[in-house]
Amino acid sequence: MIKITEKAIDVQKVIETASSLSAGAVNVFIGTVRNNAQGKNVVWLEYEAYEAMAVAEIRKVIDEAANKWNLLGWAVSHRIGTLKPGEVAVVVVVSTPHRKESFEACQYIIDNVKAKAPIWKKEVFEDGEEWVDARPNIATPTN
Amino acid sequence: MIKITEKAIDVQKVIETASSLSAGAVNVFIGTVRNNAQGKNVVWLEYEAYEAMAVAEIRKVIDEAANKWNLLGWAVSHRIGTLKPGEVAVVVVVSTPHRKESFEACQYIIDNVKAKAPIWKKEVFEDGEEWVDARPNIATPTN
Amino acid sequence: MKYSLKTFGITRDILGGKEVIFEMDGEKVGELKLELMARFPEMKSLNSLLVAVNNAYAKDDMVIKEKDEIALIPPVSGG
């Protein structure tokens, strides 16, 4: 299942869509909104996606992973719209026979989804806002 | 939270106990009962633990992980008793600021919990039963 | 040629619209990028600028047509 959604993500349901009776291992990555970035408080984030292309790019990543590992189940769900700190922005789930490959496949998928899927987030601070990674970082260094 | 329990594990609740507003990444490993082992159908599994020592050993593993990575939240829950295929045997959750360390820490914890915690499982097949890994494997090789 | 450009993230702020009609003589992705940077100098400050044609990343030598779905892809930051 690949889903780009404006609704809050139900992690348990995403896990269920990726489960398999012949799997012994499920790895889940959950990306959540941090309450701080660049040493400042994050008030909220705005996510937007080029939806049709994002789904196509995520599908390519899944196909690559399925060629490398024995995926018995998988799911990627990405939230868009306005998110507050603590909310779930993305969930990746993979089920495999054994645990090592579950970690490898899940990490491969999230790394590549983040690198390739046309999805953007804008951080909204108390004193301004900024599209993340759009420009060279000239903000205060974080600790 | 470290828990050894005879009750079904609520994955969502375990994730919640390990969450943190300053975390951007949560990695979850779920070990589930496979419906097959050694080329045979698994009817059910029996798990038992030396509980006080299991909790102590898991705590040591968590302490080691907390020395290596910035754990903002963590939880380990292990089921004991009779489990059917598809049921959750173990859940490990870690929250960290960034995703790479969430994968590393979670894998470190499950690898070491499996290696060190005094917990045992017996596979019950249609035609017999066997304590897993107790003796050199002389069963039919799996495919 | 008149191209219809979908904009996302910071490129929407720079071009000032969700779907922008962009006229130029060039017919290639690379020419489109150069022309965008010439007319909107702020585009040069981005860490990267990619162009997607019909839902896939396009190389600079790809020829674009007026009916193609063309999108500007500034640095992605999902997850």
Next chain:
Amino acid sequence: MKYSLKTFGITRDILGGKEVIFEMDGEKVGELKLELMARFPEMKSLNSLLVAVNNAYAKDDMVIKEKDEIALIPPVSGG
């Protein structure tokens, strides 16, 4: 000396009890292991046999006392 041994997994099947009183002259963990293998030859077929004393893995040269909580730890297989 009389030691009370907690058994788990396959060692419970072999010794035939959850908590077994085991008498021997030795006073060290290593001697306990050897004596167990001598009296219960099936113990030798295990991939490994560890002993825990008071909830921690114990080395062979550790001295055990009658009031210690002693547990037999066959190969673990949690997860």
